[in-house]
Each structure stands twice: as C-alpha cells, then as structure tokens.
Amino acid sequence: MDKVVALCKRRGFIFQSSEIYGGLNGFWDYGPLGVELKRNVRNAWWQDMVGSNDPWTVPDGAPTAYHMVGVETSIIMHPQVWKCSGHYDMFVDKMVDCRESKSRYRVDHVKGRWIEGKVGDAAPARLFLTAVADGPELDAALTQRALKLFGMRSKEADKLQWQSESTSLATLSFEQYGSVIGPEATQPGTLTAPRDFNLMFKTILGALGTDADAAFLRPETAQGMFVNFKNVCDSTRVKVPFGIAQIGKSFRNEITPRNFTFRSREFEQMEMEFFCHPSQSRQWYEYWRDFRYNWYVNLGIKSDRLQLRDHAQDELSHYSVGTADVEYAFPFLDEGEFGELEGVAHRGDFDLRSHMEGKLVKDAGGNLVVEQTASGEPKYRGSGKDLAYFDDQTREKFVPHVIEPAAGADRATLAFICEAYAEDSAPDDKGQMQTRVVMRFHPRLAPVKAAVFPLVKKDGQPEQAREIYLALKRAGIAAAYDEQAAIGKRYRRQDEIGTPWCFTVDNQTLVDGTVTLRERDSLEQTRIPATDVVAEVQRRLA
Ligand code: GAP
Numbered sequence: 001m002d003k004v005v006a007l008c009k010r011r012g013f014i015f016q017s018s019e020i021y022g023g024l025n026g027f028w029d030y031g032p033l034g035v036e037l038k039r040n041v042r043n044a045w046w047q048d049m050v051g052s053n054d055p056w057t058v059p060d061g062a063p064t065a066y067h068m069v070g071v072e073t074s075i076i077m078h079p080q081v082w083k084c085s086g087h088y089d090m091f092v093d094k095m096v097d098c099r100e101s102k103s104r105y106r107v108d109h110v111k112g113r114w115i116e117g118k119v120g121d122a123a124p125a126r127l128f129l130t131a132v133a134d135g136p137e138l139d140a141a142l143t144q145r146a147l148k149l150f151g152m153r154s155k156e157a158d159k160l161q162w163q164s165e166s167t168s169l170a171t172l173s174f175e176q177y178g179s180v181i182g183p184e185a186t187q188p189g190t191l192t193a194p195r196d197f198n199l200m201f202k203t204i205l206g207a208l209g210t211d212a213d214a215a216f217l218r219p220e221t222a223q224g225m226f227v228n229f230k231n232v233c234d235s236t237r238v239k240v241p242f243g244i245a246q247i248g249k250s251f252r253n254e255i256t257p258r259n260f261t262f263r264s265r266e267f268e269q270m271e272m273e274f275f276c277h278p279s280q281s282r283q284w285y286e287y288w289r290d291f292r293y294n295w296y297v298n299l300g301i302k303s304d305r306l307q308l309r310d311h312a313q314d315e316l317s318h319y320s321v322g323t324a325d326v327e328y329a330f331p332f333l334d335e336g337e338f339g340e341l342e343g344v345a346h347r348g349d350f351d352l353r354s355h356m357e358g359k360l361v362k363d364a365g366g367n368l369v370v371e372q373t374a375s376g377e378p379k380y381r382g383s384g385k386d387l388a389y390f391d392d393q394t395r396e397k398f399v400p401h402v403i404e405p406a407a408g409a410d411r412a413t414l415a416f417i418c419e420a421y422a423e424d425s426a427p428d429d430k431g432q433m434q435t436r437v438v439m440r441f442h443p444r445l446a447p448v449k450a451a452v453f454p455l456v457k458k459d460g461q462p463e464q465a466r467e468i469y470l471a472l473k474r475a476g477i478a479a480a481y482d483e484q485a486a487i488g489k490r491y492r493r494q495d496e497i498g499t500p501w502c503f504t505v506d507n508q509t510l511v512d513g514t515v516t517l518r519e520r521d522s523l524e525q526t527r528i529p530a531t532d533v534v535a536e537v538q539r540r541l542a
Pocket residue numbers: 219220221222252254261262263264265266267268269271340341342343404406407408409410411412
C-alpha cells in the first residue's frame with residue numbers, strides 16, 4: 001500500500017487536501033492524472049448503467065427490458081428528508097473519548113490485544129493495549145507500544161506476554177474498559193463509555209443562524225432519487241420497471257477517516273434506484289447484484305481479490321430485506337479481509353413509503369409501521385404526497401419495490417489503482433532487464449490512452465510525432481507527447497501511469513511512413529502506418 005500511495009503522489013493521481021497547511025484528515029484532492037482516471041471510472045459507470053440502456057432489449061439475466069434515466073439533485077435537501085429516511089435518528093457510529101489524550105475514536109476502529117505486564121509502579125496486570133490500525137501495521141504498532149509501556153528494548157519483543165490475538169474494542173463490554181489503554185494513552189481506564197455520534201455534517205441556512213435553520217450535507221445521493229420519483233414519472237415516459245441514476249458528492253463526518261481515500265469525509269457516490277413491481281423484486285435484486293459484480297470484473301479486477309458477499313440477516317440495514325456487497329481485498333487490510341466497494345440492497349418499499357407516510361420502523365411482527373411518539377403522533381411526518389405508481393395497462397396501483405446498487409467512485413478508483421499496480425521487468429536501452437513499475441489499467445480507465453515519442457529530437461521526427469499527437473487529441477483521445485530522455489526511460493514513465501500504447505517516430509518513419517507501436521503489458525513492438533494511429537487506438541478502445 002505504501003508503494004501505491006507514494007506512486008499516487010509522485011505521478012499526480014491523489015494528493016492530501018490542503019497539504020501545504022499540513023493536510024485535512026479525511027479529505028483528498030485528485031491531481032492531473034487522478035482526475036482523468038476518476039472521470040473515466042464515472043464515465044464507465046454512467047455509460048454502462050444509463051447510456052447503453054434501451055427500453056426494448058432484454059439484457060442477459062434480466063427479467064424484462066427496462067428504462068433508465070439520470071438526475072442531478074442538490075447536496076442540501078429539506079431536513080425532513082433525513083428525518084423520514086432514518087438518517088437523523090439512526091445514521092450513527094459508536095464512539096469513545098479518551099480523557100487522557102482528548103482524542104475521539106470510532107469503537108470498531110480501535111483494535112487491541114490482551115497482554116500481561118507492569119506499568120510503572122503498579123502491580124502486574126492483564127491489560128488491553130490498543131491502536132488504530134489494521135493488519136501488519138497493527139501488530140507493529142502494538143509491539144512498539146508494549147515495549148515502550150513496559151520499558152523494554154526492541155530485542156526483548158519476544159518476551160512480551162500476549163494473552164490473545166488482536167480484536168476490536170467493540171467486542172469488549174464496558175465493564176472491561178478499566179483495563180483498556182487507549183490508542184494514545186499511557187494509563188488504563190481513560191476511555192469513556194461508547195456513545196452515539198451522528199455522521200451527518202450540519203450547516204445553518206441563511207443569516208439568522210438559529211438551530212431552526214439547521215440543514216445537513218447529504219450522506220448519500222439516494223434520497224435525491226426517492227424524493228424525485230414522482231417528478232420523473234410525471235415528466236418522462238418511463239414505466240416500471242425503471243431506474244434513476246445519479247453520480248455526486250456525499251459527506252459523512254467519519255470519526256476516524258483512514259486507509260487513504262477508502263474512508264473519507266467527502267466522497268463521491270454512483271447510485272441507482274431501480275423501481276420494480278414487488279412480485280419481481282427478488283429477480284431484479286439478483287440481476288443487479290450479478291451485473292454490478294461483473295462490472296468490476298469487466299473493467300479489469302480479475303484477481304481473487306474481488307468477491308461478492310451476501311449479508312447475514314443481522315447485518316442488514318434498517319430498511320433492507322437483502323443486501324450483497326461487492327468487496328475488494330485492499331492491500332491495507334489483513335490477509336483474507338475484504339473492504340466494501342459497493343452495496344447492492346433490496347430496500348423493499350421502505351423509502352417511498354417513508355416519504356409518503358413518515359419515518360417507518362418495524363413492529364413486533366416485522367411489519368413496517370409509522371414510528372409514533374408517546375402521545376401517539378407520528379414521530380416525523382412524511383410529505384403526505386401519493387408516491388404510489390399506477391400501471392395503466394394492468395390498472396394496478398402499488399408502491400414499487402426498490403433495488404439499489406450504491407457504489408463509491410473514490411473506492412472504485414482506489415481498487416482499480418491497487419489492482420493495476422504491478423512490478424515486473426523490462427529491457428532498458430542497453431537490452432538489460434530492469435525492474436519496472438507498471439499500472440495495468442483497463443484501457444477504458446487509463447488516464448492517458450496513447451503516448452507519442454520522436455526517437456531523436458532532430459531529422460523532422462519531433463514535428464511528425466507532434467502531428468500524430470495532435471491528431472489523437474483532435475479525435476478526443478487522451479494522449480501524451482514526450483521527447484525528453486532515452487526512449488526506454490520514456491516507455492518506463494508511461495508504464496508507471498498505465499498508458500496502454502506508445503507510438504515512436506524513428507528513422508524508418510521518414511522512409512516508409514510507419515511508426516513503432518509498443519504495448520504496455522506484452523512489451524510487444526510492431527509497426528503500423530503513422531496515418532493509422534488514431535484508427536488503431538479507436539479500434540482497440542472500442
Ligand atoms: N444509499 C446507500 C448507501 O449510501 P453505503 O454502503 O453507506 O450505502 C455506498 O455507501 C458506497 O459509498 C460504499 O459502498 C462506498 O463505496 C461509498 N462510501 C460510503 N462511505 C464512504 C466513505 N466514508 N468514504 C469513501 N467512500 C464511501
């Protein structure tokens with residue numbers, strides 16, 4: 001992971017936000033190559049979800065053909081949206097404060113191990129030593145902390161008396177907190193009892209600045225589609241089943257943002273709400289689950305680092321009757337652990353009914369009912385608008401069920417970066433094999449599709465190479481031009497940013513009009529007419 005992060009900074013994929021001021025935790029900037037890569041991820045999603053759809057063709061595995069449209073909705077919405085969606089009450093993480101270090105942690109992010117030892121003058125005790133880290137980093141951090149805490153030297157590490165494997169603080173009861181040494185504390189028992197922390201960023205609308213004017217930055221784009229369900233039905237000719245797609249920024253005040261862009265406070269989602277007849281919702285759920293998994297495979301995540309995992313019943317969100325996650329084994333995780341790339345959820349009619357009737361909860365019989373206050377009033381009132389769908393062919397009126405594939409553009413981009421990173425060997429200018437770093441991006445995602453070089457900076461080669469470069473740009477193909485350094489070095493520079501094809505103008509070009517086409521992955525070199533370069537790249541991208 002360290003190599004990936006270093007490459008992202010060195011080659012201008014991802015920078016820490018506000019870096020010259022020391023950075024801002026949980027916020028990231030995309031550099032010149034990163035912005036192209038992420039735009040390609042977004043475009044691939046939009047093209048495969050919205051652009052390529054037509055209402056007549058039944059896609060493989062789908063129950064029927066369907067309509068698909070897009071929207072772009074506001075980041076700040078009516079506060080009632082979040083009350084009825086459940087986010088106002090339930091979008092919370094458990095957190096603890098440390099009285100000693102004054103830091104705040106998300107309970108499930110604090111990991112630790114039981115160890116027997118003696119802190120200062122105190123009697124030897126069984127302590128739960130913690131750190132905020134995962135995998136090998138966690139082991140290293142805990143060992144360092146234990147040595148320091150017990151005043152031991154590095155070479156005594158094998159004398160540490162560990163009593164358990166590492167586990168999350170969330171697995172401990174509060175009664176055990178007296179033995180816990182917080183991630184930045186020196187004494188046990190300084191963590192407070194866990195309490196709820198709402199992840200929505202609050203802001204104030206207008207100049208008066210009272211709490212009555214409070215609003216929230218959206219924590220998901222999904223609600224923009226639900227509240228516009230009726231507008232879309234009334235303004236277009238879509239018929240159930242149909243989907244509404246959106247790509248946009250979401251914000252969550254994550255307590256412990258970490259693992260590079262994986263968990264950020266500002267991030268981008270690519271979500272689609274698919275409205276269907278309740279009797280077909282299971283089939284559509286299975287269709288979208290498989291479709292979304294295959295989307296990542298088709299864009300190059302072919303390794304066994306990708307998996308589709310069905311949620312256990314007790315993992316399901318408050319609204320969901322079935323969810324599967326597409327997961328990737330990010331390199332910052334423990335061996336065998338996977339991180340969520342995308343959730344595909346069967347949300348039933350929870351969202352549309354909540355926005356009609358008021359916030360819903362499950363009663364003792366498992367039925368969704370409007371949550372009430374002690375005096376029997378609805379806790380949060382819905383819009384009161386009729387969001388049911390009328391099928392004018394069957395004359396049936398019903399509240400559609402919803403299937404939601406919800407992906408993160410930043411997480412997908414990070415997974416594509418991690419999967420692309422490889423080290424192998426390639427010949428240098430003297431024919432000696434040298435280690436090279438190569439980003440094996442799928443050509444659809446590669447930030448630069450083609451690079452053009454003159455072999456030497458004379459004999460009209462730069463002019464001819466620039467002509468090819470400009471022809472690529474005019475055709476809308478992201479291209480690069482480079483005449484600095486030896487040719488092997490220039491190939492290596494393009495390998496490191498994942499450019500699939502390089503074209504070199506050389507002495508033979510001036511004789512027969514051909515250029516060398518060099519492939520990033522196979523390293524194969526062939527010759528093609530200079531006049532065919534644009535068509536060749538277009539053919540390979542198609
Ligand atoms: N509308 C459902 C929803 O928002 P989610 O699982 O909370 O579901 C969907 O979010 C996707 O958004 C996640 O799978 C992940 O890719 C991305 N995501 C969520 N929180 C994120 C964060 N703090 N940083 C980066 N991406 C995040």
